[in-house]
Amino acid sequence: MNLCCIFYKFVYLGLLVRPMFLIKIKRSGLMVWIIFVSVFTLSGTITAFAQTCRLTLSGSVSDADTKSPLADAYVELIELKKTTVTDEEGHYHFYNLCPGNYTLKITHVDCEPVEIKVRLVNDAVRNVVLPHRYYEMEKVIISGKKDEFRNLLKEQLENKSVEQTRGLSLGEVLKKINGVTVLQTGSTIFKPVIHGLHGQRLILLNNGVRVEGQQWGQEHAPEIDPYLAEKFTVIKGAGALKYGSDAIGGAIFVDSRTLSPAPGWKHEVNIGYLHNNRQYILSALTEHRSAHVPALGFRLQGTLKYGGNTRTPDYWLYNTGLRELNYSATLEYRKPRFRSEFFLSAFNTQLGLFTGAHIGNLTDLENAIRSPKPIQNIDRFDYSIGRPKQKVNHYLFKSYSEILFSTRKKMSLLLSHQENFRKEFDRALITDRPELDLNIGTSQLHISYEYNRPNLQWMTGLNISHQQNVWDGSRFFIPNFITWNLGAYGILKKQLKNLTLESGIRYDFRDLKTFRNQNNVITETYRKFHNLSTSAVAALRISQCWKSVFNFSLAWRPPHVNELYVNGLHHGTASFEIGDPGLRSERAYKTGLQLKYETDSNWNVDVTLYHDYIVNFINLVPSTPPTLTLRGAYPTFRYIQTRAGLSGADLRFSYWLHQQITVAAKGAFLFARDLNAKDWLMQMPPHRVEGEISYLFKEKKLKNTTISLLTQYVFRQRYIPRRYDDYLPPPADYILLSLEFATELQIFKKNFNFGLSMYNLLNRRYRDYMNRFRYFHDETGRNAVLRLKIPL
Amino acid sequence: MRGVTLYFLLFLFFAVSCKKTSRPNNENEHEAINKVEFVFYQNGNLYRKFILEDPDGDGGAPPTRIDSIILQRASNYTAELFIKNISGGVEKDITALIRQQGTSHEFFYIPSGVNVTITKNDKDANNFPLGLNTTWTTGPAGQGSLLLKLMHKTGIKGPNDSPDKGHADIQINIPLKIL
Numbered sequence: 001m002n003l004c005c006i007f008y009k010f011v012y013l014g015l016l017v018r019p020m021f022l023i024k025i026k027r028s029g030l031m032v033w034i035i036f037v038s039v040f041t042l043s044g045t046i047t048a049f050a051q052t053c054r055l056t057l058s059g060s061v062s063d064a065d066t067k068s069p070l071a072d073a074y075v076e077l078i079e080l081k082k083t084t085v086t087d088e089e090g091h092y093h094f095y096n097l098c099p100g101n102y103t104l105k106i107t108h109v110d111c112e113p114v115e116i117k118v119r120l121v122n123d124a125v126r127n128v129v130l131p132h133r134y135y136e137m138e139k140v141i142i143s144g145k146k147d148e149f150r151n152l153l154k155e156q157l158e159n160k161s162v163e164q165t166r167g168l169s170l171g172e173v174l175k176k177i178n179g180v181t182v183l184q185t186g187s188t189i190f191k192p193v194i195h196g197l198h199g200q201r202l203i204l205l206n207n208g209v210r211v212e213g214q215q216w217g218q219e220h221a222p223e224i225d226p227y228l229a230e231k232f233t234v235i236k237g238a239g240a241l242k243y244g245s246d247a248i249g250g251a252i253f254v255d256s257r258t259l260s261p262a263p264g265w266k267h268e269v270n271i272g273y274l275h276n277n278r279q280y281i282l283s284a285l286t287e288h289r290s291a292h293v294p295a296l297g298f299r300l301q302g303t304l305k306y307g308g309n310t311r312t313p314d315y316w317l318y319n320t321g322l323r324e325l326n327y328s329a330t331l332e333y334r335k336p337r338f339r340s341e342f343f344l345s346a347f348n349t350q351l352g353l354f355t356g357a358h359i360g361n362l363t364d365l366e367n368a369i370r371s372p373k374p375i376q377n378i379d380r381f382d383y384s385i386g387r388p389k390q391k392v393n394h395y396l397f398k399s400y401s402e403i404l405f406s407t408r409k410k411m412s413l414l415l416s417h418q419e420n421f422r423k424e425f426d427r428a429l430i431t432d433r434p435e436l437d438l439n440i441g442t443s444q445l446h447i448s449y450e451y452n453r454p455n456l457q458w459m460t461g462l463n464i465s466h467q468q469n470v471w472d473g474s475r476f477f478i479p480n481f482i483t484w485n486l487g488a489y490g491i492l493k494k495q496l497k498n499l500t501l502e503s504g505i506r507y508d509f510r511d512l513k514t515f516r517n518q519n520n521v522i523t524e525t526y527r528k529f530h531n532l533s534t535s536a537v538a539a540l541r542i543s544q545c546w547k548s549v550f551n552f553s554l555a556w557r558p559p560h561v562n563e564l565y566v567n568g569l570h571h572g573t574a575s576f577e578i579g580d581p582g583l584r585s586e587r588a589y590k591t592g593l594q595l596k597y598e599t600d601s602n603w604n605v606d607v608t609l610y611h612d613y614i615v616n617f618i619n620l621v622p623s624t625p626p627t628l629t630l631r632g633a634y635p636t637f638r639y640i641q642t643r644a645g646l647s648g649a650d651l652r653f654s655y656w657l658h659q660q661i662t663v664a665a666k667g668a669f670l671f672a673r674d675l676n677a678k679d680w681l682m683q684m685p686p687h688r689v690e691g692e693i694s695y696l697f698k699e700k701k702l703k704n705t706t707i708s709l710l711t712q713y714v715f716r717q718r719y720i721p722r723r724y725d726d727y728l729p730p731p732a733d734y735i736l737l738s739l740e741f742a743t744e745l746q747i748f749k750k751n752f753n754f755g756l757s758m759y760n761l762l763n764r765r766y767r768d769y770m771n772r773f774r775y776f777h778d779e780t781g782r783n784a785v786l787r788l789k790i791p792l
Numbered sequence: 793m794r795g796v797t798l799y800f801l802l803f804l805f806f807a808v809s810c811k812k813t814s815r816p817n818n819e820n821e822h823e824a825i826n827k828v829e830f831v832f833y834q835n836g837n838l839y840r841k842f843i844l845e846d847p848d849g850d851g852g853a854p855p856t857r858i859d860s861i862i863l864q865r866a867s868n869y870t871a872e873l874f875i876k877n878i879s880g881g882v883e884k885d886i887t888a889l890i891r892q893q894g895t896s897h898e899f900f901y902i903p904s905g906v907n908v909t910i911t912k913n914d915k916d917a918n919n920f921p922l923g924l925n926t927t928w929t930t931g932p933a934g935q936g937s938l939l940l941k942l943m944h945k946t947g948i949k950g951p952n953d954s955p956d957k958g959h960a961d962i963q964i965n966i967p968l969k970i971l
Contacts, residue, residue, distance in 0.1 A: 318947075355947075360943075360959035360963065361963055363963060364959045375956070375957060376945065376948055378948060413795060415806075427944060427959060439811070443807040466806075468811050469813070470811050471817065475824075481813070517816040517817060517818045520818055567852075569850050576850075629850040630846045631963055632960050
């Protein structure tokens with residue numbers, strides 16, 4: 001009941017802080033608030049029914065050899081299909097259990113799984129000791145993937161939630177995480193946005209390697225195959241100092257599963273079908289560890305996607321097909337004191353862009369906007385991809401080694417090289433050549449050294465990276481450049497009783513050299529950037545139920561080449577972009593507070609509040625007069641610097657209503673100000689709330705079967721700059737319904753996982769403010785996604 | 793330590809590549825339409841040429857030359873249009889290419905403020921109007937302008953399209969005088 005009060009307080013706080021905010025909500029918006037609030041009122045009243053089943057099972061998990069607590073061990077209550085993960089002190093808890101007999105299964109990446117029977121009459125404590133799998137002879141082990149972000153403001157997507165997103169692109173997957181939205185270009189390109197920031201302000205790590213492509217472009221999606229991943233972690237705000245300081249908006253970690261330590265083969269096939277664009281997906285992986293040389297293991301993985309035109313509720317979108325072929329190979333050598341991993345991955349995609357959105361000039365844009373249905377469309381289904389389109393190939397190689405000198409000292413080395421090829425084809429004009437043809441190569445070396453004592457850890461490291469970009473194609477957009485980046489950092493972590501303190505400092509030096517050729521006169525420009533970043537984190541366990549993390553950081557980002565030197569017509573946007581060679585580094589002061597609450601009434605609450613103050617915020621703004629050409633007039637945009645203030649909240653509540661029913665609600669709110677102009681910032685995600693109700697089937701035949709109904713309400717973006725006229729005002733608010741169904745089928749004694757998701761269940765016609773093609777067409781209509789996972 | 797040295801050497805190996813970063817392409821040499829030439833004939837004889845030019849292409853400086861089209865009143869002309877790329881100081885005629893891709897293109901001539909009738913004489917492979925060759929019939933003297941548009945419409949071109957269908961490869965207002 002108290003929690004309802006807390007929730008209402010938040011609502012009232014919102015009312016006080018921004019009185020206009022609620023009053024302005026349209027009727028439909030108010031409805032959602034009513035639903036949102038009533039779910040909690042309702043859940044409070046239903047608590048009374050669950051009174052008989054209020055037993056708690058808890059305990060700790062520790063290592064048999066070292067006797068130290070094991071964090072991140074999976075604890076499963078088999079009968080109830082409930083799982084939890086042990087915390088830093090190795091503790092686990094299950095609440096609201098009925099009296100009865102249960103089986104606890106505990107698994108940890110480095111240990112043999114253990115199952116114990118528990119007869120529950122009263123609240124019980126069961127402490128479990130896990131023996132080591134292969135390293136019995138050794139006193140020390142290389143730890144598995146431990147959660148190094150434990151003390152950061154973060155949110156993760158793993159296990160079942162990941163399975164439910166199979167078939168979607170990376171951007172769409174990450175959208176499931178509260179506070180993450182996407183910047184869309186039509187129906188095929190999704191770029192993740194964390195708390196309103198995207199592109200160069202985020203870093204994306206594919207298995208520990210910073211993905212380096214042409215991420216500055218608004219229509220450049222990240223080059224990662226989501227099928228590769230088992231877990232997605234989003235660090236909201238800076239703090240991942242180890243990986244670079246320029247991630248002022250946050251960091252996204254995409255991690256694949258660690259190779260199984262058990263000898264033998266393992267195969268898995270994933271099949272998917274998206275009904276809206278008739279897309280087929282096939283993804284397969286095979287894994288092997290030799291029985292003779294158990295130190296050696298490998299994995300091969302590949303994904304194929306083939307899709308055609310997307311359909312909105314009323315019409316097809318011509319030329320919106322896609323092709324994707326991704327593959328990766330992992331080779332691991334694992335000894336108790338040494339581990340080495342080689343990883344090779346390729347991401348190849350070809351994406352069609354809606355023909356009707358590829359306009360010539362301002363007049364074409366105005367004509368397109370005036371028409372309720374796209375005028376330049378061929379309203380039929382087709383798999384073919386013509387111009388305009390994008391072709392992207394991304395290759396990544398990584399070699400990672402870690403060596404344990406003693407129980408306390410560890411060194412790791414990471415070397416990687418990436419080549420990214422991006423070709424953008426505008427609508428056919430004169431020749432078949434791509435208009436934009438960029439190749440960027442990035443080499444990175446990261447050396448780190450860790451020292452661990454039970455209550456004190458420190459880590460220091462060195463990053464060196466080298467990047468080279470070459471342009472070709474029939475149109476100039478960004479110049480050739482070479483950058484060298486040198487970074488050194490130190491992080492200190494101290495554990496007190498209930499408090500963990502972490503602080504870090506990092507120094508970066510960047511040398512940027514650009515090469516331009518204007519009528520065969522070659523000019524070279526040099527820019528140097530020195531910067532210091534710091535971060536401080538305090539994580540406090542207030543009580544058994546309350547946990548809080550406070551984070552303050554100072555981060556910087558040097559301007560990217562496109563912001564400095566861009567000069568040209570932007571692909572598909574019918575706009576001219578002009579850079580400013582005088583831009584300085586962005587400097588962000590970020591504060592964040594995350595509160596987590598888990599109570600014995602099975603409440604689960606996660607509240608993140610944040611405020612970012614960014615000095616020299618680089619912003620692309622319209623400028624007059626429009627650029628005149630023989631092709632007509634084009635709107636012109638320039639990069640300017642301002643002070644920005646971004647504040648917001650991500651709220652998440654879930655409640656175990658009944659053994660079989662869970663209700664959950666989420667909300668993400670953002671207010672983004674241009675402090676110099678005393679105005680709002682452009683293209684920021686509007687507020688959104690979501691509700692979910694899930695039902696877990698108890699029937700024996702329906703193993704692991706759940707059905708969930710989700711509703712999402714996206715507000716109309718009201719906080720738009722007054723100074724600039726948009727071609728079209730932000731689209732209206734909208735509500736979407738979706739349905740998720742998942743079950744496990746036993747065929748040939750194998751567990752087949754079957755899933756069905758229905759997005760935009762009611763086939764609603766809507767447009768989204770964050771889609772750059774909102775001027776031209778509606779969003780995707782109803783989309784049923786079928787997925788089947790077959791273990792072989 | 794040996795490991796660190798090895799990694800460092802490998803890093804240098806990767807970093808030193810054979811990319812031609814320091815020898816960039818000429819930014820001014822791009823494929824574009826930046827010259828349009830009208831050649832007017834009267835009774836089979838050359839009347840006059842009118843030229844529109846934007847040598848640095850899209851962006852940068854605005855078009856440097858926009859000739860006014862000057863015609864005699866109550867006269868008949870045939871006009872031939874030439875489309876060129878003069879980027880990097882070399883003149884390339886791309887009219888033939890546009891004619892070849894005729895099923896994706898159509899020219900539009902929209903006069904305003906003056907009395908002139910313009911009819912398209914040529915057709916594409918589907919027998920739909922193209923507009924590289926036109927007949928002009930002028931009325932009384934006057935002064936106005938002509939909006940010249942080359943619309944690009946792969947797959948959607950029809951026989952009687954509005955000048956707004958497709959996207960513009962050329963769109964320019966030219967002063968038009970009838971003496």
